[in-house]
Amino acid sequence: GQNIDQPTEMTATEGAIVQINCTYQTSGFNGLFWYQQHAGEAPTFLSYNVLDGLEEKGRFSSFLSRSKGYSYLLLKELQMKDSASYLCAVTDSNYQLIWGAGTKLIIKP
């Protein structure tokens, strides 16, 4: 079967760094996405990885290891507005997005 695992909830302090992990087992792989979703809103695109390594985009970075079926999203210099759910999604061999359940990130002052 297809499965994506990520922690249900994480808490971090404003100004700190947090790493959200995602492991996956899917039939085929055509890339991994990270989305941010604030409560009551639709998801917004954060990053896309298809090759191994680290992609950096401002305060956010995303890492992928295809051999390990593993990715993480790294958020630096946390701000209160970063409080949201972070969704990991993998594109399988049919280019269908398989979604993780999301990680709720709580930022404390």
Next chain:
Amino acid sequence: GAVVSQHPSWVICKSGTSVKIECRSLDFQATTMFWYRQFPKQSLMLMATSNEGSKATYEQGVEKDKFLINHASLTLSTLTVTSAHPEDSSFYICSARKQEGSYYEQYFGPGTRLTVT
């Protein structure tokens, strides 16, 4: 980027009535659109994949006669919730798939909050 709109953004209807939700890709053509629903504090649940000019593909457990999907053009897909019941109250989100270089990305509409009384 690309823009996807949804209409209405929220709707309240009485039990037994039908509600139509529109999803439009405003600045690109989308042969494939997706419909999701999301309950509070839960992740997105794919309901169906909508392909322009053909029948939608429904996920297991989703009633195709209750959730009617029409993808009549390359920029418009509609979801009609027929004979709505209170348990259909949810956040419905559509997305449109667009090829970006070597990969496909899904662009999401802002969502429609449906409340059935």
